[in-house]
Amino acid sequence: MPSFMKLASFLAAAGLAVANTVTFKSLDDTARTIVFTPNSGMSAIDTITVPGGQDATVEFPHGWIGNWYAVSDGADNVPGMLGEVAFNGWNDVTFFDVSAIVNPNDHNGVKEMWPAKGETPTSGCTVFPCNNAYYIWDDVQTKATSEQDLICTLGSGTLTRRNVEKDESSPSFKRDFINGRWTR
DSSP states (O other): OOHHHHHHHHHHHTTOSSOEEEEEEEOSSOOEEEEEEEOTTSOOOOOEEEOTTOEEEEEEOTTOEEEEEEEETTSOOOOOSEEEEETTOGGGOEEEEEEOSSOTTOOSSEEEEEETTTOOSOEEOSSSSOSSSBOSTTOSOBEEESOSEEEEEESSSOOOOTTOOOOTTSOOBOHHHHTTOOOO
16 A cells, blocks of 8 residues: 555544634624534534634534634624534535524624535525525524535625525535434
8 A cells, every 4th residue: 555545544544634624704804703612522612713804714623513603802792693513424524504593683793604615505694684594493504515614704795706606406404414313
């Protein structure tokens, strides 16, 4: 076996071969603190600050499930619009959505999410409300991708992306499917 293959096998066995990431992109001049909430049994992720108009990338452990929200500089730490993710789920798929369940009035924090390379499907809105976010428990809005790298926009403004149209034909999934409690 070539030495590269041995190294790749070793890294995969150690869980280091593929990192899961989310790149947070600020669309305005407001600095925001990102607060992470892991699901039970998942590793804690330290809060980060994303300066206004800049990007910050966070690495997540293999199989991490949880969410995050953004707190604008000077605002109270109150959960708002959530970015939710389940990395390396069934068949190594990444499931994600933008959720308005906790605070649908947060229009300054998490806005949209999408796979970094494929750029579709997209969850969330440039202007809330829209029909592409998760509003009620068991809503059919969770998106799926084979990528492990996501983009999450923050704040007011838009981000120019290449070759992207809202892909309303992309499959969405009920929460029970992601949690393994689906019925036929």
